[in-house]
Amino acid sequence: MDLSYSAEDEAFRAEVRAFLEEALRGDFAELRGLGGPGRDHEAVEERLAWNRHLAEHGWTCVGWPTEHGGRGLSLSQQVIFHEEYARADAPARLNHLGEELLGPTLIAFGTPEQQQRFLPRIRAVEELWAQGYSEPGAGSDLANVQTRARLEDGPEGPQWVIDGQKVWTSNAHFSQWVFVLARTEPGSQRHHGLSFLLVPLDQEGVEARPIEQLTGGSEFNEVFLTGARTDADLVVGEPGQGWRVAMGLLGFERGVSVLGQVVGFAxxxxxxxxxxxxxxAIDDPLVRDRLADLAVELEVMRFNALRGLAAVTGGEDSAAGGGAASIFKLVWAAWHKRLGEVAMEVLGAAGLTARAAPYDLDEWQRLFLFARADSIYGGSDEVQRNILAERVLGLPREPKGV
Structure with missing residues (x-):
């Protein structure tokens, strides 16, 4: 792994930095630092305008191939973009699920018609996407999905009719579409008989109910699908083969944007x-030691993330690369939780009360509370350890029903 940047890369870094410095002025200057985990309810319309401003200047979907409307940036340049975006304290983007997850999935698995229909609208931030994976009984155990879909003839041709419930559906209350993992083969179990469907949210038969969080926001939703419909050709990959597509999407989830995440942690x-x-509080030697440990661990985390990305770019999957994606998820989740705990220790007694009634939290209280979920969302610690044990170390699979 070469950690140096070429002269071309450094010129690109200067270009990104100059654009962000110029763009984050005027009304957009007030958006610095807004949004992100536990805070996606902040300034939604204003951040949407910012996202569309990025699109107008060619700064969305920078890693997509040029033939699909992206910039076709190299890995190092993608890393630079995400690092500079985080360093500028630019607002969290609203179209992450479309740009970083669904878009690459459609490029890899979608039909030309699906790519032509959806990719330009994702790039232009004209349509926002939510993720319909988790269910009340199928969170960490995603293969237990019970949402069902069947093909029926409709007035405008065959359609999938979907019944079920999804939960922890980020931003479904202001998105236009959701990609849904549903069981389409009656009697199928586990990974078999699932399909990856693209479903419009603005229709009868879809109800999104925001879930209030400990941090006071409501970025997550319960989504109830009761006879919801989508066209028969809006299945990505072959019907019944949705597990492969769903796992492909999760591979994109831990891409180059994680380097921007590390900058945000810093x-x-x-x-x-x-x-x-x-x-x-810095005068307490124990506090100083904990802060120093966090700083060292963060730098190690960054280098390991770069190593993992280099391995995957070289053609290795997560298992062949030593389970880099799972290791990184475990490491950053544990690190971020410790940061929240140290922040509360630094705050002392002041961290025990809200700033104002009824529930006005400061940024450190929100960090502490939301970080408790880091080891669950995006792949729980237990699942990541099972992946490493079974697929990397070759240990026996966990007994079922125990």
């Missing part, structure tokens, strides 16, 4: 250090 750590200096 900013949070600097904020906790500044807080400790301001209130005197």
């Amino acid at each position: 900013r949070e750590l600097r904020g906790v250090v500044d807080l400790a200096r301001a209130n005197g």
